[in-house]
Amino acid sequence: MLYRQPSSPNQLLLHTSCAEDLYSIYHLQRHLCWYESILWPEDMKQSHGRIHVFFSEDDDIVPTSFINDYLEKSNIDTTVLSDFKHVLSNLKIGLLGAGRMSQALARSLIERNVVSSKDQIMASDVDENQRNIVASQLGIVTTADNREVVKESDLLILAVKPKDVESVLKTIREPLLPHYHLLVSIAAGIRTTTIEQLLKPNSRVIRVMPNVACLVNASCSVYSSGKFATTDDRSVVNTIFSSIGSCEGEIDENLLNAVTALSGSGPAYFSVLVEALADGGVKSGLSRSMALTLAIKTMLGTAQLLLGKEQPFHPSQLKDAVASPGGTTIYGLEMMEKAGIRAALMETVTAATNRAAQLES
Numbered sequence: 001m002l003y004r005q006p007s008s009p010n011q012l013l014l015h016t017s018c019a020e021d022l023y024s025i026y027h028l029q030r031h032l033c034w035y036e037s038i039l040w041p042e043d044m045k046q047s048h049g050r051i052h053v054f055f056s057e058d059d060d061i062v063p064t065s066f067i068n069d070y071l072e073k074s075n076i077d078t079t080v081l082s083d084f085k086h087v088l089s090n091l092k093i094g095l096l097g098a099g100r101m102s103q104a105l106a107r108s109l110i111e112r113n114v115v116s117s118k119d120q121i122m123a124s125d126v127d128e129n130q131r132n133i134v135a136s137q138l139g140i141v142t143t144a145d146n147r148e149v150v151k152e153s154d155l156l157i158l159a160v161k162p163k164d165v166e167s168v169l170k171t172i173r174e175p176l177l178p179h180y181h182l183l184v185s186i187a188a189g190i191r192t193t194t195i196e197q198l199l200k201p202n203s204r205v206i207r208v209m210p211n212v213a214c215l216v217n218a219s220c221s222v223y224s225s226g227k228f229a230t231t232d233d234r235s236v237v238n239t240i241f242s243s244i245g246s247c248e249g250e251i252d253e254n255l256l257n258a259v260t261a262l263s264g265s266g267p268a269y270f271s272v273l274v275e276a277l278a279d280g281g282v283k284s285g286l287s288r289s290m291a292l293t294l295a296i297k298t299m300l301g302t303a304q305l306l307l308g309k310e311q312p313f314h315p316s317q318l319k320d321a322v323a324s325p326g327g328t329t330i331y332g333l334e335m336m337e338k339a340g341i342r343a344a345l346m347e348t349v350t351a352a353t354n355r356a357a358q359l360e361s
């Protein structure tokens, strides 16, 4: 009644009244009406019995320490259960395309216990070799049939190359149920409206841009929601993409191409910079391996200083702190300016943004 596509007038009536009415669907599908279930400290104090709030220490949905502090200040008894997790324990995740990004995502979700079992993830890929890698290295079930993944999952992650998006969406259009499934696309330059048009009306879509550093749980992701995505959908996306690094929140979709060009493609730019700096070291007599190690670790240390948990440096502050009067650094910096490196990097991001816009059309 809720999920079957109506094929007779009676079924259509039932479907419309039960599966499309906002309030019925919430209750029949056993979703919680959050807005009716908020218990404020004042309400708790008025209760006749004793109230004690228990939190899981590691909660992907509720900010445990923030709410715990808030309740403590309101004199409500609380206990944080150490080592307890509140994870996406029932959500079934389907990966459409089992390439580099999907594998990294699946690995993180399993290793970081965001899912409670490997059985919660399934992947499809046209390439048998990729399927074998995923099955043997990650122990998750794979199939060549994208439709099978849709039928077995609640949330789908579309991780094929942009050129393959349309054909995959056409294949899964039928089994993908707008009220049931959430489709998360990480494909560069494919708008949520394009995806929505290829799916059934009202399909819930969120577009995310992570980066390859998800292989080491250090991706930074940004997302944009389609027209029909819900607050719960955004919360799940936040949880999933925080597990592979950080999720920097939602952004106007018009800016997602710039994100793609900066942080999506960024690891490639930094790799070129590291390689070029190492070349400079080799030219000045260092061994290749020493030069590469120094360049990489210098990039890492610089990133840590710029991010600085307690006192982040502004880039110009850090540059000034390193360049002493008449010293080595200022001579190096002069050469960078002569070579036009700032303009070159700005144009790099602009060119990649424009390319993402071309993919959109």
Ligand SMILES: NC(=O)C1=CN([C@@H]2O[C@H](COP(=O)(O)OP(=O)(O)OC[C@H]3O[C@@H](n4cnc5c(N)ncnc54)[C@H](O)[C@@H]3O)[C@@H](O)[C@H]2O)C=CC1
Pocket (backbone or CB within 6 Å): 096, 097, 098, 099, 100, 101, 102, 124, 125, 126, 127, 130, 146, 158, 159, 160, 161, 162, 164, 167, 168, 186, 187, 188, 209, 210, 211, 212, 264
């Ligand atoms: N590689 C990167 O650094 C980033 C990639 N992205 C996006 O992520 C997506 C995936 O990228 P990668 O994982 O790097 O690509 P990939 O080439 O490693 O993986 C794509 C997989 O999709 C499979 N595939 C192709 N057609 C298919 C079909 N019809 N049905 C099922 N599977 C099919 C391919 O066999 C391949 O294994 C792309 O859209 C890209 O724009 C986003 C951020 C960073």
Ligand SMILES: O=C(O)[C@@H]1CCC=N1
Pocket (backbone or CB within 6 Å): 188, 260, 264, 265
């Ligand atoms: O170059 C690409 O198409 C993808 C998008 C972000 C990183 N790689």
